[in-house]
Amino acid sequence: MANCDGMVFHTQIASIMEVQANAAVAEICKLVDDDYAVFRLEITQSQKENRALRRKLQLLEMKVARERVLASRPSSVKILDRYRGMARGEGHFTGGHRSFVKPAGLNPWRDDQPITDEGSGTSTQHVIVIEPAEAVGPGASSLVKQERTEGEDPRHTRDIQAGAAAGVAPPVALEDLATTSQPRTRPSITEVSGTLNDVLKSETDTETHRLLHTGSDDGSDPERLLLGRLGCSPAPDSKDLLYGNLSPRIVHSHQDSSDALETGNDLPRSYTTEMMPGSMPLVLETQTDLSRGDWNPYSSSVYSEGCLDKKGEVIVIDEVKVEGDAPLTCTADETPIWEGYSQGNTSDLLHCRDRLETSLNVATHSPSHAFRDHDPVSTSMAPSDSRIFFNQVFNSDRARDKVRGGGAASGNSKEKRFLCMFCNKGFSSLQKVEIHQRVHTGENPFNCTQCEKRFSRQDHLKRHQRVHTGEKPFTCPQCEKRFSQAGDLKRHQRVHTGEKPFSCT
DNA sequence: CTGGGGAGGGGGCCC
DNA sequence: CGGGCCCCCTCCCCA
Numbered sequence: 001m002a003n004c005d006g007m008v009f010h011t012q013i014a015s016i017m018e019v020q021a022n023a024a025v026a027e028i029c030k031l032v033d034d035d036y037a038v039f040r041l042e043i044t045q046s047q048k049e050n051r052a053l054r055r056k057l058q059l060l061e062m063k064v065a066r067e068r069v070l071a072s073r074p075s076s077v078k079i080l081d082r083y084r085g086m087a088r089g090e091g092h093f094t095g096g097h098r099s100f101v102k103p104a105g106l107n108p109w110r111d112d113q114p115i116t117d118e119g120s121g122t123s124t125q126h127v128i129v130i131e132p133a134e135a136v137g138p139g140a141s142s143l144v145k146q147e148r149t150e151g152e153d154p155r156h157t158r159d160i161q162a163g164a165a166a167g168v169a170p171p172v173a174l175e176d177l178a179t180t181s182q183p184r185t186r187p188s189i190t191e192v193s194g195t196l197n198d199v200l201k202s203e204t205d206t207e208t209h210r211l212l213h214t215g216s217d218d219g220s221d222p223e224r225l226l227l228g229r230l231g232c233s234p235a236p237d238s239k240d241l242l243y244g245n246l247s248p249r250i251v252h253s254h255q256d257s258s259d260a261l262e263t264g265n266d267l268p269r270s271y272t273t274e275m276m277p278g279s280m281p282l283v284l285e286t287q288t289d290l291s292r293g294d295w296n297p298y299s300s301s302v303y304s305e306g307c308l309d310k311k312g313e314v315i316v317i318d319e320v321k322v323e324g325d326a327p328l329t330c331t332a333d334e335t336p337i338w339e340g341y342s343q344g345n346t347s348d349l350l351h352c353r354d355r356l357e358t359s360l361n362v363a364t365h366s367p368s369h370a371f372r373d374h375d376p377v378s379t380s381m382a383p384s385d386s387r388i389f390f391n392q393v394f395n396s397d398r399a400r401d402k403v404r405g406g407g408a409a410s411g412n413s414k415e416k417r418f419l420c421m422f423c424n425k426g427f428s429s430l431q432k433v434e435i436h437q438r439v440h441t442g443e444n445p446f447n448c449t450q451c452e453k454r455f456s457r458q459d460h461l462k463r464h465q466r467v468h469t470g471e472k473p474f475t476c477p478q479c480e481k482r483f484s485q486a487g488d489l490k491r492h493q494r495v496h497t498g499e500k501p502f503s504c505t
Numbered sequence: 506c507t508g509g510g511g512a513g514g515g516g517g518c519c520c
Numbered sequence: 521c522g523g524g525c526c527c528c529c530t531c532c533c534c535a
Contacts, residue, residue: 431522432516439514453512459525460513467511481509487528488510495508513531520524 418433419426422440427433435457438444444454446461450468455461463485466472472482474489478496483489494500 428516429521436515456513458523462525464512484510485512486526487530490528492509508535510534511532514529516526516528518524518526520522 417426418428418430420433420437420440422437425433425436427436438456444456446456446458447454448461448464448468450465453464455464466484472484474483474486475481476483476489476492476496478493481492483492
């Protein structure tokens, strides 16, 4: 019985001890957890303070370094100052700039100063610095970004700078980048932009990619610039239409300076052909250069954009401004009599044209001389010259015939102030040049209701419609034969007269 | 080969 | 100045 009681007693003792032990463990755990939380909080706060102090230290060092550079290299500081202005939204670059990734090792103020969080791995810095570029358009981008990546994130930087250089990305808001950036577990981007306050203000635990983007380099690629918008390819042989010195022709466009430098004097074909209003179809949005006279005041407003040509010599121009005189051009089969003449020199140009007229047996007593002396158009082109250009454009036997013989050779009696924007040929009235330009545009606004044929001129349509009506108003007095065209009758009458005006030489 | 028909492009004149 | 008309030259095609 006593043994039984002892057993019960021991069991109760053990139970009590177990309960007490569990309570003690629980209490200990609770204490540990609380202390741990407190310690973690303190550690976190210390880390924050540590980061803040580090950044302040680095910014002070940056400031010192920048002032040091200011004393030694004013241009660099100018860049930085402009960049700071951009960071504050105070302005924009007036000139072209080119951005590149500056190696971290070349960073004058960040050497050996990687901003790293505690325990982070290797860090790299990508600093994109703005440098002046010679010929980049006003829309050139300016991108200043200092990025610390953990481990590696060079692709991000490359993407940003590539986008900026290619101009594919519009000016990007900082928040947009923040929303698209990958979430991270710790702050990893440090932005160095603008004033010290700006930087300090950016020190938050939120993760942001801050990007200063003041514009897009939308003109870095001349090929895309020229051709992309209108979807046309440059004429593969358009260069063959050109002769002489092309350099005086200047095209202002959004062209990357590097490309321009690479091409050197050998301008892109599309540009050079664009600069030849007399040789190629032109599409100009602006033609305000008075050095060329008041030629073609109409056409520039008619065809504001597009690409067209009868023989596929497609030229597309988007916002070009032409300076200097219109150069003479010549096809390969023409005698390059003006070769060596300096473009842009009016006297040379006129001299050249005199030789042209002489060499082509064009009547030099034509009013084009007086025309040349009094009309500003003369500085660019005379009608007799324009025929040459027309020939160059189409390079066809038909065009050559027009140059050698009749056609427009007879019409210099009136002042031809209206020049075709495609071939520079002069016309006496706006209507005439309008009609003529349909040759180049292929526009046939007059269509026959009977056969769906289309014509560029109303009188041609009317003449054609005699085919359907059977009307033949021209009757031969000798044989009573009837013709629908007066010219046909005249030609026919030579059968009776025996006149053969064309003899083989 | 020649003549004829149809058409394209340009210039001039008149209203 | 624009529209219409006429004239001219030329080319292409066909019978």
